Amino acid sequence: MIIRRYLVKQVIxxxxxxxxLLTMIILGARLIKFFGMAAQGNLDTSVLLSIVGYRLPEFLILILPLGFFIGLMLVFGRLYVDxxxxxxxxxxxxxxxxxxLLxxxxxxxxxxxxLLTVWISPWGLRQYYELYATQSVRAGFDLVRPxxxxxxxxxxxxAGSLSEDRKNLKDIFLYQRAEKPGRPDAMILAKEATRIEVGDDAASVVDLIxxxxxxxxxxxxxYTHTEFQTYRIRIESNKESKYDASQVDGISFGKLWETRDNPIVSSELGWRIFTPFSMFVALILTVALSEVTPRQGRYLxxxxxxxxxASMIVLLIAVKTRMSKGEIGMWAYPTILLFYAVAGILFSRKQKLAPKFKKQIQRVRS
Incomplete structure (x- = not known):
C-alpha cells in the first residue's frame, strides 16, 4: 500500500x-568518563574503543524506544501541520x-x-566485564607512573621511578590482597624490578631485586618476614572469571531462566521480556499525543x-530496582505497559467518547 510505504520510509x-544523534550524545559522555579514568592511570587507552563498542548495545536498549517514539511524533506531527x-x-x-498500517x-x-535485550547486550556486557577485569590485572605495571x-x-x-620502556622500575612497593578469606595479604618492598617478556601471556612476570x-x-x-636477593613474581590475569555473579545484566537468558526464583535474576528477566513491548506503547501514545493544528506546529x-x-521508562527502571529487592513481583512490568497503552487509547478516542459522556451526564441530571 502506497500510504504504508510512505509512512514506513518516513518513520524509519x-x-x-x-x-x-542520541547515541552520539551518550557515547560522547561515556568517552569523557573513560578518558578521565585513563588520565588517572586506571585504564589503558588501547582498550577504550573496545569498551565503548561492547557497551553500545546496552545504551541502545534505552535509546531505541525513545528514538522510535520521537520519530513517530515528528512524522505524525508533520502530517497534521502540512x-x-x-x-x-x-x-x-x-x-x-x-x-x-504501522x-x-x-x-x-x-x-x-x-535481540538487543535478550542476546546482544548481555554478550557485549560479558565481553566488557572480561576485558575490564583482565586488563585491570594485566596492565598493573603498564599503568605505573612515577x-x-x-x-x-x-x-x-x-614505583619511585621507571625507564622509558617501562621495563625497569626503582624503589618498588607491591601490595597483594588475598583471594580467599583467612589467607594472608602480601607486601613486597624492593630496590629494583625488571619486567620479563613471556610471549603472548597476558600476565606480568617481574624479577624483584x-x-x-x-x-x-x-x-x-x-605476620611473616622474608628477605631476598632476587624474587620472581607473576601477576596473573584472571581468565576464568568472566564477570562477577552479581552483574546479572551480563548473564545469558538461559542461565537467568534457570535461577528465576532469585529476586535480582527475576527483575532482570522481566526487564528483558517486557521492555521491548514499549515499542507498541510508543505507537499508541503517538496517536494520542501527536494531534496539532497547522498554526501550532509539530513541535508543540x-x-x-x-x-x-520517559516517565514510563523511568517507572520500568524503578520496578526493576524494587523487584530486585523482593518488594514487588514481575506482574508490575506488564501492568505499567498496559496502563500507558490503555491511557493512550482512551485519550486518542476522546473526540468520540466526549459526546457520549456528555449525554450520560445530561441524562443523569434530568
Whole structure:
C-alpha cells in the first residue's frame, strides 16, 4: 500500500537520525568518563574503543524506544501541520487506520529491541566485564607512573621511578590482597624490578631485586618476614572469571531462566521480556499525543510527549530496582505497559467518547 510505504520510509529514516544523534550524545559522555579514568592511570587507552563498542548495545536498549517514539511524533506531527492528515481523513483513512498500517514496522522494531535485550547486550556486557577485569590485572605495571600509587585488581603498585620502556622500575612497593578469606595479604618492598617478556601471556612476570616480603594476616598482629636477593613474581590475569555473579545484566537468558526464583535474576528477566513491548506503547501514545493544528506546529506537543514516554521508562527502571529487592513481583512490568497503552487509547478516542459522556451526564441530571 502506497500510504504504508510512505509512512514506513518516513518513520524509519527519522528514527535512525534521532537514534544516531542520541547515541552520539551518550557515547560522547561515556568517552569523557573513560578518558578521565585513563588520565588517572586506571585504564589503558588501547582498550577504550573496545569498551565503548561492547557497551553500545546496552545504551541502545534505552535509546531505541525513545528514538522510535520521537520519530513517530515528528512524522505524525508533520502530517497534521502540512494538512496531509486532513486529506487522509477526507479519503476515509483515520489516524487509527494509519497506526494499524504501522504495526508490521513496529513489530520489526520490537524484534530488533528484543535481540538487543535478550542476546546482544548481555554478550557485549560479558565481553566488557572480561576485558575490564583482565586488563585491570594485566596492565598493573603498564599503568605505573612515577611516585603514584596505582590499584589494579587485587594489586596496589608504587614505583619511585621507571625507564622509558617501562621495563625497569626503582624503589618498588607491591601490595597483594588475598583471594580467599583467612589467607594472608602480601607486601613486597624492593630496590629494583625488571619486567620479563613471556610471549603472548597476558600476565606480568617481574624479577624483584634486593627486597623484603611480608605476609600479613588482616585483623591480627601475626605476620611473616622474608628477605631476598632476587624474587620472581607473576601477576596473573584472571581468565576464568568472566564477570562477577552479581552483574546479572551480563548473564545469558538461559542461565537467568534457570535461577528465576532469585529476586535480582527475576527483575532482570522481566526487564528483558517486557521492555521491548514499549515499542507498541510508543505507537499508541503517538496517536494520542501527536494531534496539532497547522498554526501550532509539530513541535508543540513533542516535549510533553517525550516526558510522558520517559516517565514510563523511568517507572520500568524503578520496578526493576524494587523487584530486585523482593518488594514487588514481575506482574508490575506488564501492568505499567498496559496502563500507558490503555491511557493512550482512551485519550486518542476522546473526540468520540466526549459526546457520549456528555449525554450520560445530561441524562443523569434530568
Amino acid at each position: 529514516s527519522t528514527s535512525i537520525v534521532v537514534v544516531s 494538512q496531509e492528515m486532513a486529506v487522509l481523513n477526507g479519503s476515509g483513512v483515520s489516524k487509527h487506520r494509519l497506526a494499524r 504495526i508490521p514496522m513496529t513489530t520489526g522494531f520490537l524484534v530488533v529491541h528484543m 611516585q603514584e600509587f596505582i590499584s589494579a585488581g587485587a594489586y596496589t603498585i608504587y 634486593q627486597g623484603r616480603r611480608y605476609e600479613i594476616y588482616p585483623n591480627t598482629a601475626k 506537543k513533542l516535549f510533553p510527549a517525550i516526558l510522558v514516554f
